Amino acid sequence: MTVLGLAALLSGCGGGTGPAAAAQPAPSAPAGTTGWWKPSVDNSWQWQLRGTINTSYAVDVYDIDLFDAPDATLAALKAKGRRVVCYFSAGGSEDWRSDFGQFLPADMGNPLKGWPGERWLDTRSANVRRIMLARLDLAAKRGCDGVEPDNVEGYSNNPGFPLDAASQIDFNRFLADAAHARGLAVALKNDSVQLDALGAAFDFAVNEQCHEFNECGAYAGFIAAGKPVLNAEYASSYALNTAGARDALCQSARAARMHTLVLPLQLDDSLRFSCD
Numbered sequence: 001m002t003v004l005g006l007a008a009l010l011s012g013c014g015g016g017t018g019p020a021a022a023a024q025p026a027p028s029a030p031a032g033t034t035g036w037w038k039p040s041v042d043n044s045w046q047w048q049l050r051g052t053i054n055t056s057y058a059v060d061v062y063d064i065d066l067f068d069a070p071d072a073t074l075a076a077l078k079a080k081g082r083r084v085v086c087y088f089s090a091g092g093s094e095d096w097r098s099d100f101g102q103f104l105p106a107d108m109g110n111p112l113k114g115w116p117g118e119r120w121l122d123t124r125s126a127n128v129r130r131i132m133l134a135r136l137d138l139a140a141k142r143g144c145d146g147v148e149p150d151n152v153e154g155y156s157n158n159p160g161f162p163l164d165a166a167s168q169i170d171f172n173r174f175l176a177d178a179a180h181a182r183g184l185a186v187a188l189k190n191d192s193v194q195l196d197a198l199g200a201a202f203d204f205a206v207n208e209q210c211h212e213f214n215e216c217g218a219y220a221g222f223i224a225a226g227k228p229v230l231n232a233e234y235a236s237s238y239a240l241n242t243a244g245a246r247d248a249l250c251q252s253a254r255a256a257r258m259h260t261l262v263l264p265l266q267l268d269d270s271l272r273f274s275c276d
Contacts, residue, residue, distance in 0.1 A: 037083060037145045037185045039204045041223055044276045045230045045259055047206075049087055050268040055080065059276075061230070063087055063148055063206065066139055067097060074143055083145040085187065088135050090149030090175055091159075092118045102131050109160025112151070120151070120159035123171040136178050146185030148206050149175050153191040169197050176201040187230070192218045199225070207231045211249050212238075216256060223257050231260040238262045239271055250275035 043060040053064055053073045062077050066086035077084050093103050095117040107125050112118040121128050132149070139147050152172050155163035172191065176198075179186035188195070188202040192210065195218050204227050210216040212235050219229045231253065237245040239262055246262060253260035253275040262273040 036180055036183045036203070039083070039146070039185060039228050041226045041228050041257060043083075043204075043228045043230075043259065044274070045228075045261070046272075047230070047232055047261060047263060048267055048269045050266055051270075053077075054269045055082075057272075061085055063230070066135065066142070066144070066147070071142070078143065084143070085146040085148050085185070086139045086142065086144035087148045087150060088139075089118070089151050090132055090135075091121055091123055091151030091154040091171075093121055094118050099131060099134065103128070110158055112157075120154045120157065120161070122159075122161045123154060123163065124161075124167055129171075129174065132175065133178055136175075136182050136184065139179075139184055140182040144184060146187065146203065147179050148187045148189055149179075150189050152189055153193075156193070165194065169194060172198055173201050195219065195221065199227075203227060205229045209233055209235075211252060211260065216252070216258060219258065220256075229256075229258045231258050232263050232267075233260060234263060234265045239264075239273070246273060 039061065045061040045063060046057045046059045047063040048054065049065045053069060055073065055076050059082065061083045063085040064073065064087065066088040069086070074084055092112050093100060093108050103121070104127055107122050107128050108119040109122060110120050112120060136147065152175070153168065155165060155168040168191070172188070172194070176186045185203040187204050187206045188198055189206045190208060191198065192207070192215050199221055205219060205222050207219065207229060208231070210219070210231055211233050216231070222229050233249060236242070238249055241247060249260065249262070260275040262271070264271045
């Protein structure tokens with residue numbers, strides 16, 4: 001996730017370089033898998049990864065944690081007609097996850113700056129890819145409509161491995177193909193530099209802080225193709241609407257047909273403003 005130092009109002013939210021295995025192709029679609037949910041450019045959303053999920057928002061899409069969200073929450077959202085996107089870290093290990101012990105020491109590199117307990121992964125590793133396939137299997141088993149694989153721009157973040165743009169594109173396409181093979185829609189999380197190369201493989205985008213950093217224009221092609229761009233902003237000036245900052249933000253988001261939320265970095269529903 002993008003890291004930004006924020007005021008107390010918006011307090012925080014989620015090596016070895018052994019020989020890497022050759023890239024693995026994603027498995028073919030299982031029998032009976034003929035397609036997946038195609039999000040609409042007009043879909044509204046809510047994003048909550050921590051705390052008891054507030055299921056009361058009248059939105060089209062909920063983005064929640066793959067591991068932590070209870071079955072009852074998924075059932076409640078489905079009963080209300082919501083589409084459910086399940087979040088997991090694809091490019092970083094998290095030492096509190098139930099499958100953390102499956103990562104090899106050689107799979108884990110430098111810490112993710114600002115995120116205790118997280119380390120970048122060698123996304124070329126056959127073992128890392130096997131774990132990610134198992135997470136996608138879990139998403140399908142749990143009834144998720146789509147997935148949000150996070151930390152898919154490790155090559156540009158000093159991961160501790162000789163990753164580059166080409167290896168990142170390969171890994172991200174691997175995730176997209178494997179998600180589709182399981183009947184899951186898939187989001188491209190950030191990685192805005194590679195949008196042109198990856199746009200066709202992904203069904204929608206989840207972005208953090210493109211308004212704050214003046215990067216939203218990169219998503220024009222996604223929107224023109226009818227793919228939604230779900231954006232979150234964390235700056236305290238937006239939360240407080242300092243000098244009309246949030247008003248201007250929302251005007252810009254609506255003009256671009258982006259679905260922008262102002263949220264706390266911890267994504268716990270303690271604060272929410274929607275520009276929709």
